[in-house]
Amino acid sequence: MAAEAAAAGAAGAPVLQVEGLNQAYGGSHILRDLAFEARAGEVTVVLGRNGVGKTTLLKTLMGLVPAKSGRVRLQGQDITPLPPYERVRRGIGYVPQGREIFGRLTVQDNLRMGLAVKPGGTPIPAELFELFPVLRQMIGRRGGDLSGGQQQQLAIARALAAGPKLLILDEPTEGIQPSIIKDIGRVIRMLADRGTMAVLLVEQYYDFAAGLADQYLVMERGAIVQRGRGADMQADGVRQRMAI
Secondary structure (H helix, E strand, O other), rough: OOHHHHHHHHOOOOOEEEEEEEEEEEOOEEEEEEHHHHOOOEEEEEEEEOOOHHHHHHHHOOOOOOOOOEEEEEOOOOOOOOOHHHHHHHHHEEOOOOOOOOOOOEEHHHHHHHOOOOOOOOOOOOOOHHHHHHHHOOOOOOOOOOOOOHHHHHHHHHHOOOOOEEEEEEOOOOOHHHHHHHHEEEEEHHHHHOOOEEEEEOOOOOOHHHHHEEEEEEEEEEEEEEEEEEEHHHOOOHHHHHHH
C-alpha cells in the first residue's frame, strides 16, 4: 500500500519546468520568456503556425542550441548547461521532425542506438515490439527501406528504448498515413496514462493534438499567447486561432 501511495503521489508531478526561456539567432529574438511545465501522466501540446519557434523550443530543451537566458529543469534539476547526450542520460527522449533515423542501419541497430546511454549489452526492451509490432516483423530490414509511417514508429521506439521520463515529439504526424497516425496517438496516450512519463508534443494537426492534449500552449512570434486544459480547446477557440 505504501508503494501504491508513493506512486499516486508522483503522478502529476512536474517533470519539465521551463522558466523565462529566451533564445536568439544573431539579432533575431526567437523565444521570448517562455515559462511552462510538463507533468507526469499528461500530454502537453504546443501549437502554432510555421515559424513561431516551436522547433527552436524543442532544440533548446535538448541543448542542441543554447539558451540565451532562463532555466530548463528536469525533475527539479537544472539541466540548462548540459550537452544533449547528458540530457538523454538524465531522462529525455527526443523524436525530431523528419524522424532522422539511420537509413543504412537495420531496425534492430537503430533501436540499439537508443540504448547508447545504457551499459553495453543492455537488451532492446521487448515492450517496444508490443507497442509497435511492425518493428518486430522488420527487425532485419534497413531503416531507409521502411515507409514513412514505419520510420516514425521506429523513431519513437528508439527514443523510448532508454526509458525516458520526458518524451518530446516534433510533429510526429507529418507525412504519415491516417491509420498509422491513429496507432501513434494510441501509443502516446497509453504512455502518458501510466503516470510515470510526461509527453511534450509539438503539432500542427489540430484534431490529433486536441484528441491527446491534457494541457495546451499556443505560440506566436516566439511567445506563449494562450494556454489551458485540453478539454477546453474548442471552447477557447484554439482551432479558429490556428486558422487565422
